Every structure is written in C-alpha cells, then in structure tokens.
Amino acid sequence: MARAARLLLAALAALLAAAAAAAEGGDAPPGRIAVVGAGIGGSAVAHFLQQHFGPRVQIDVYEKGVVGGRLATISVNKQHYESGTASFHSLSLHMQDFLKLLGLRPRRDVVGRSAIFGGEHLVLEETDWYLLNLFRLWWHYGISFLRLQMWVEEVMEKFMRIYKYQAHGFAFSGVEELLQSLGEAAFLNMTQRSVAEALLQVGVTQRFIDDVVSAVLRASDGQSAAMPAFAGAMSLAGAQGSLWAVEGGNKLVCSGLLKLSKAHVIHATVTSVALHSTEGRALYQVRHESDAGPGSDFYDIVVLAAPLPPDDSSGRFAFEGFAPPVEDVRGSFQPTVVSLVHGYLNSSYFGFPDPKLFPFASILTTDFPGFFCTLDNVCPVNVSASFRRKQPQEAAVWRVQSPAPLLRAQLKTLFRSYYSVQTAEWQAHPVYGSRRGFPRFALHDQLFYLNALEWAASSAEVMAVAAKNVALLAYNRWYQDLDKVDQKDLMHKVKTEL
Ligand SMILES: Cc1cc2nc3c(=O)[nH]c(=O)nc-3n(C[C@H](O)[C@H](O)[C@H](O)COP(=O)(O)OP(=O)(O)OC[C@H]3O[C@@H](n4cnc5c(N)ncnc54)[C@H](O)[C@@H]3O)c2cc1C
Ligand SMILES: *[C@@H]1O[C@H](CO)[C@@H](O)[C@H](O)[C@H]1NC(C)=O
Ligand SMILES: *[C@@H]1O[C@H](CO)[C@@H](O)[C@H](O)[C@H]1NC(C)=O
Ligand SMILES: *[C@@H]1O[C@H](CO)[C@@H](O)[C@H](O)[C@H]1NC(C)=O
Numbered sequence: 001m002a003r004a005a006r007l008l009l010a011a012l013a014a015l016l017a018a019a020a021a022a023a024e025g026g027d028a029p030p031g032r033i034a035v036v037g038a039g040i041g042g043s044a045v046a047h048f049l050q051q052h053f054g055p056r057v058q059i060d061v062y063e064k065g066v067v068g069g070r071l072a073t074i075s076v077n078k079q080h081y082e083s084g085t086a087s088f089h090s091l092s093l094h095m096q097d098f099l100k101l102l103g104l105r106p107r108r109d110v111v112g113r114s115a116i117f118g119g120e121h122l123v124l125e126e127t128d129w130y131l132l133n134l135f136r137l138w139w140h141y142g143i144s145f146l147r148l149q150m151w152v153e154e155v156m157e158k159f160m161r162i163y164k165y166q167a168h169g170f171a172f173s174g175v176e177e178l179l180q181s182l183g184e185a186a187f188l189n190m191t192q193r194s195v196a197e198a199l200l201q202v203g204v205t206q207r208f209i210d211d212v213v214s215a216v217l218r219a220s221d222g223q224s225a226a227m228p229a230f231a232g233a234m235s236l237a238g239a240q241g242s243l244w245a246v247e248g249g250n251k252l253v254c255s256g257l258l259k260l261s262k263a264h265v266i267h268a269t270v271t272s273v274a275l276h277s278t279e280g281r282a283l284y285q286v287r288h289e290s291d292a293g294p295g296s297d298f299y300d301i302v303v304l305a306a307p308l309p310p311d312d313s314s315g316r317f318a319f320e321g322f323a324p325p326v327e328d329v330r331g332s333f334q335p336t337v338v339s340l341v342h343g344y345l346n347s348s349y350f351g352f353p354d355p356k357l358f359p360f361a362s363i364l365t366t367d368f369p370g371f372f373c374t375l376d377n378v379c380p381v382n383v384s385a386s387f388r389r390k391q392p393q394e395a396a397v398w399r400v401q402s403p404a405p406l407l408r409a410q411l412k413t414l415f416r417s418y419y420s421v422q423t424a425e426w427q428a429h430p431v432y433g434s435r436r437g438f439p440r441f442a443l444h445d446q447l448f449y450l451n452a453l454e455w456a457a458s459s460a461e462v463m464a465v466a467a468k469n470v471a472l473l474a475y476n477r478w479y480q481d482l483d484k485v486d487q488k489d490l491m492h493k494v495k496t497e498l
Pocket of ligand 4: 350412414415
C-alpha cells in the first residue's frame, strides 16, 4: 500500500514538474500561433513556422481580404491576368524553392521588346538583337551602363549572404542588425542616401540616371532616383536578370504554402493584439471582427505579416496592455493603380501613326510629369503552347500602372478605343522617407513584425526572406538558443562552421 502511494506521489510530482517546465518554457513546443495577413509574407511564415516547430503546432492565419494580398489576379475576357506583383527576378531563391515544393511551374516566357518614353518621344528602344542593344547603351551612355551593373551586382552578392545565414539557423531581431551583418556600414548608409547620389559617386552620369535608371525605378516602385539606394539597387537587380512568373498566377504560391503548412485560414480583420499575461511565458489575445461578429483567441506566438499604415481606412489596429508600449511601426505607403484595359493601343501617341509598325510590348516612362508609369501588353497567367502575343493593330489586354486612377481623357489618349477597363488600387510600396529608422522584427517576447524589412526594400522575395527570419527568430527565442540571434561577424562564423 505504502509503495503504491509513494509511486502515485512520484508520478504526481513528475506531472507537476512537467507542468511547471511547460509554464516556464522547457522543451514543449508552442501550442498556438497566430499570423495576421495571408500575403506572401504570412503564407511563407506559416510554412517556415510549421517546418521549425513541427506538425503539432496549430497555426491560425487571419486574412481580412483575399489570400495572396499583393499577389492577385483579375479576369478579363475569360482569362486571368496579374493585377498586383507581375514577376520575380532570377535570384529569388526562396520563391524558387516554394515553386519546386508546391509542384508549380514558371510560366512560359513570351518575348516582347520594350522602350522608354520621355513624354514626347522614345528615348531608348530595345531591338531584337542583344549585342546591338548593348552597343546602343554603350554608344549613348558610355561606361555608365557597366558601372551600374557592377554596383548592382556588388549589392546583390552581399545580400545573398542571407541565404547562407538562414540555412545555418541565424536570425536577427532588427532590420539594422540584419543589414549590418550582410553589408556592414555600407548597407545601412545605402538606406540613408539616394540612388542618384550613390550612382553619381561610382561614376554613373546624370543623363543615364535620368533616361534609364529613373524609368526602371518608376516602373518597379513608382518612385524616382531620389529613393534610397538600397531599395533602388534591389529593384534595378530585378530589371537586369531574367524575370519569371508562376503558371496559373503568382498567388498560387500563397494558397499552396498555407495548405502545405495545414494552417487554419480565418476570414476576419484583426483589430488588436493585447498582452494577456506574463506569468512564465507571455500569452497574447488577438481580437478580430468578421461577418459573424467580434471574437478573440489566445496565442503563444503572434506574427504581424501586413504593412501597418498610419491611418488604416478599414479600421484602427491597436496594441493593448504592453508596458512599455510597443514601438510605432507605422509609415505611409505609395498608392499605385493597375488598370487592365482590353482595347486598341493609340500607337500615334508614341510616334507610330501606323499601328502595324509599333514593335513594343512594354513601355517604361521617365520622370516627366506623366500620368502613367508603365504600359505592358500582358499575357494571361495560363499560357498555352500555341499562345502568341497579339499583333499591335489587334485588340489586346494592356496593363497600365499609374499613381492615380486613369481619367477618361487619359484612357482616350493611350487607346484608340477599348472594350473594358478593370482596376486594382494598391498601397503598393512604402514611401521610404516617411519614417525615421526601421521598425524591429521583435516587438515583444513572442510578438513579431514581418513587414519591418519592407522599409529597407519591398518585393515578394524580400518578404520571403523576412518570413524565414521571423520563423527562425521565434524558434530560437522559444528554445532560448540566443547564440543564433544577432550574432556579429557571421561571415566568419559560417565559414568556420562548415
Ligand atoms: C502593383 C504592384 C506591383 C508590384 N510588383 C512587384 C514585382 O514585380 N515584384 C515583386 O517582387 N514585388 C512587387 N510588388 C511588391 C510585392 O507585391 C510586395 O512586396 C509583397 O507582395 C508584400 O507581401 P506581404 O505579404 O508582406 O504583404 P501583402 O501582400 O500586402 O499581404 C498582407 C495581407 O494582410 C491582410 N491584412 C492587412 N491587415 C489585416 C488585418 N488587420 N487583419 C487581417 N488581415 C489583414 C491584407 O488583406 C493582405 O492580404 C508589387 C506590388 C504592387 C502593389
Ligand atoms: C555614406 O557614405 C558616403 C561615402 O562613402 C559618405 O559621404 C556619407 O556621409 C555617408 N552617409 C551616411 C548617412 O552615413
Ligand atoms: C492554369 O495553371 C494552373 C497551374 O498550372 C492549373 O492548375 C490550372 O488548371 C490552369 N488553368 C487553365 C484554365 O488551364
Ligand atoms: C492618339 O494620340 C494622338 C497623338 O498624341 C492624339 O492626337 C489623339 O488624340 C490620340 N487619341 C486617339 C483616339 O487617336
């Protein structure tokens, strides 16, 4: 009898110890994780969190709009077209991994030439012959072209170190620590000076910046050569290499990753995150609103994977019960309108009175006070083997990117006539100068802000890099593996670890 009682007591003590260890952290994985936002950042972080913490954690992903966020499509004339992010560059390693993992394919490339429009005439035209293009750039701009390439390559080479650090499990709790570790003081410096300043310093001419560099920045970011050099270099890298998109639509990556991570997608708007208790580990209460009314749930880890603009028209978002208060993560975003126009291009506007002779599929513009940034003859997201681009005199689907909705008169300028116009209005990219310094990834013990990195550069791949960083940060913090957080001199450590 006494023996049985002692065994029972021992068992009870073990249970209590386990409960205490769980309360203090111990080795138990987190029970529930909330992710706010189902764009590429939120979908990728759900996937990485599930990979690191294992299949037992429950991940809830809150989405107030549509899965995919800024990866989205619109249907025109029974076909679907990209209405947000159009493409990714060839060095997007996480995005390429996702594609393989999900069994998706890159869309077949349908070549088309581009030109840069200066408001009255074309300042640069691409030809069919690659060498001739290089020759023309050389002829027009001399060594500027080569210097630009070298500058971009140097930035990308350093940025790519992040993949090695992440493969070794290293994470950063702030954007500054991350940039410092990739490119030392030079990278941070590049977030504080303009593209124009940095390029002039390496010997690129003002004319090349005005004619070519600004057109590319306007097309990819809706911004000018006054934007920060770091974000600018990332955009210019995209314009150099080959670009790709996903067969069936870029947003398939998001829905695919959410499915793979077995995340529970909840269609609701998150209105606040409150610190519920700090006994042992922190516990967070996430409040949300949906058609079904208000609700709330408790989580061990919360990841915010949506930009937090200063004044969200769709409702305020609040942090509650944090002392000291959570830092201000807000900043302004650049509105961009994408219009998908099914119609006949007015080629006269670009100096081609005969539409049959208009040879371009894509027009970029320089910084003249124009009403549009780019004009592209676009292919649907599903490209069959027999697909060909429309002849310039035929009706086609054109994607126009502009800072504000196109007025009727502007549409009448760009198109001889049209059947339909459909638009998507975005808060596309950060207005980089609108806040001082960077928000941190770690806002509280286990509360993270993925989009902090968007303030250094904004692209789908950069958000995937931020997702991997936040998943590693949450994991390393949960298991107190602080040797893997904010380590200095990582290049050296990673080399000697191999
Ligand atoms: C027109 C356009 C063109 C672009 N072109 C390119 C390009 O060619 N290449 C490239 O790499 N990048 C491009 N970008 C940038 C790229 O789209 C973004 O950097 C990236 O998609 C951001 O992903 P995200 O997941 O961080 O944010 P988002 O995609 O914005 O996702 C955030 C999600 O959170 C949801 N959400 C927000 N608040 C709440 C809340 N309170 N509760 C619940 N849900 C919420 C939103 O509905 C949204 O779905 C482009 C962007 C735009 C708009
Ligand atoms: C950045 O570097 C340049 C030269 O390398 C220097 O002139 C400039 O002052 C630096 N700017 C900042 C903000 O550190
Ligand atoms: C488009 O492509 C996707 C991905 O390959 C595929 O699942 C879908 O069935 C295709 N749709 C059509 C209409 O061909
Ligand atoms: C087309 O462009 C020309 C040249 O800019 C302009 O005169 C004309 O009004 C435009 N619209 C149409 C419908 O031709």
